[in-house]
Amino acid sequence: MPLGTRIMGPAIPEEPGKTLIVLASGLGDTLMFTPALRLLRETWPRTRLVALTVRETEREALEHHRDLDEVRFAPLLRLGVAEVVRQILALRREKFDLVLLPCPGNRMHYNLLAWLSGAPHRAGFRYLQQSRLNLDFLNTQLLAHRDDVHNAEHNLALVELLTGRLRTKMGPGHPPLALPTTPADRDAAEKYLEARDGATEGWIGLHISSSRIKQMHRKCWPVERFASLVKHLEKKYPGLRYFIFCGYDDAEDSRRLAALLEGRARVLENLSVRVIAEVMRRCRAVVTNDSGLLHVAVAMKVPTVALFGPTNPGRSGPWGGRAVVVRQPMSCSPCFYHTSSDLACPANLDFACIRKLPVEWVVDAVETILRVDTPPPRG
Known part of the structure; x- marks a missing residue:
């Protein structure tokens, strides 16, 4: 149809x-x-x-x-x-x-x-x-x-x-996503970063979880693989710093990742969504699962690497912007549809589509984003 x-x-x-x-x-x-x-x-x-x-x-x-x-x-x-x-x-x-x-x-x-x-x-x-x-x-x-x-x-x-009115311009990103922030949000982000590191740019943002409603956290890449990603990137880009964006559902996983990285990544907690957006604006890239913060990053025009497994990037992936989607070409993926049912793995593979997504593929995607060495967008 x-x-x-x-x-x-x-x-x-x-x-x-x-x-x-x-x-x-x-x-x-x-x-x-x-x-x-x-x-x-x-x-x-x-x-x-x-x-x-x-x-x-x-x-x-x-x-x-x-x-x-x-x-x-x-x-x-x-x-x-x-x-x-x-x-x-x-x-x-x-x-x-x-x-x-x-x-x-x-x-x-x-x-x-x-x-x-x-x-x-x-x-x-x-x-x-x-x-x-x-x-x-x-x-x-x-x-x-x-x-x-x-x-x-x-x-x-x-x-x-x-x-009865048609758009004059079609395709992904037209019109773009919008998340309006205020000067107060921008000031809060600057002060937050300065208080924690003294630097307001040169960050990689990580969002490692998703809402737990309808078991949606099962669509997320394992914490251990995020840790391996950072360790791989540190070897090639020693000057980068890392933020872990922590939501109300994922504090435990965010702190576990910080512990695995032995202090080399900072957990950002208790920030409003607009301040998070302004912190993201100052990142060189954001690596995220299929989550709300994926779309925050796209709305702020930040280069984004989006990790997908059981959900469909054709439906809920980045809407325009500088984004790379990483997923495994498995015959059973994507498998989630818009219903009121919980997320489940119909192939009984325990979500191997995202759980076994190779770290090397994500490293390559981040490096592709970083090669376009432009400063973070402003305004």
Whole structure:
């Protein structure tokens, strides 16, 4: 089924007064909606665009986005039933004209939320797995999802079909991901680096984990292989320093890597996502699993090496930018699809696709990135 195939509903005949965008799938997925957000604002300059986030990290990433009129935070995943009902009733009173459910969002809860909001237009996707089970028929506009198309491209196609406006420039990176930071974020990053090393450039950033929701940490390269990567690079690039970006789910693994490297890498903890973005901007390269910080690095235009195993780089890989994807050509990989199920290895190989990804391949990718010896981007 080709991308752009409409399953249900026409384009919206006139610019809506108020649009609610439900961003509930994580930091990376939120950033992969920002290209479509740019197109949406260009096409509908007068509509009030409200983003609803369910995690503080996503709220912070969008807080200063010029294309949004308002960013809300409601931790619906942690609230009791009574409070969720109260939140939904409050949404109904606001009388939104359109609710957008970006890709990926193959969950019953998202479709129910859109329907219960009372909005006359509710737009999302028909996924290849579990779509009807997850009540996609509650929406009024549906676009066919394809497993070989990038999430950002899906979101752009949905906006094009809703608005009737096509992009003038196509392809990965058009429009780019956006994570707006502030002068205060930039100052905080500078002070953080100066306090720890006295140097604000010449770093390699490492992000070694991912969210543990739906067992997503199983898609990550082993800590021991990250340690081997650093030891290989030290021999050829003795002047480089290393940061380990530590999230709320991966403190234990980050400290284990630092211990394996005997103090030669610093763990960055307790930083906001925008300060992390500014620290990344000062890195010569970032090496990361398929995670939200992969898309932060791309949004900040940092050279990036992205490691993939069971997930599909064609769907959630780098959207443009200076990026190299490293993965093993195994017949069973990728195997993960947009469903509500946990990540599992259907070939019973214990995720060998990522677990046994050769260190030498990643070293080669980092060296390829470093050969383009340009200073980190600014501004």
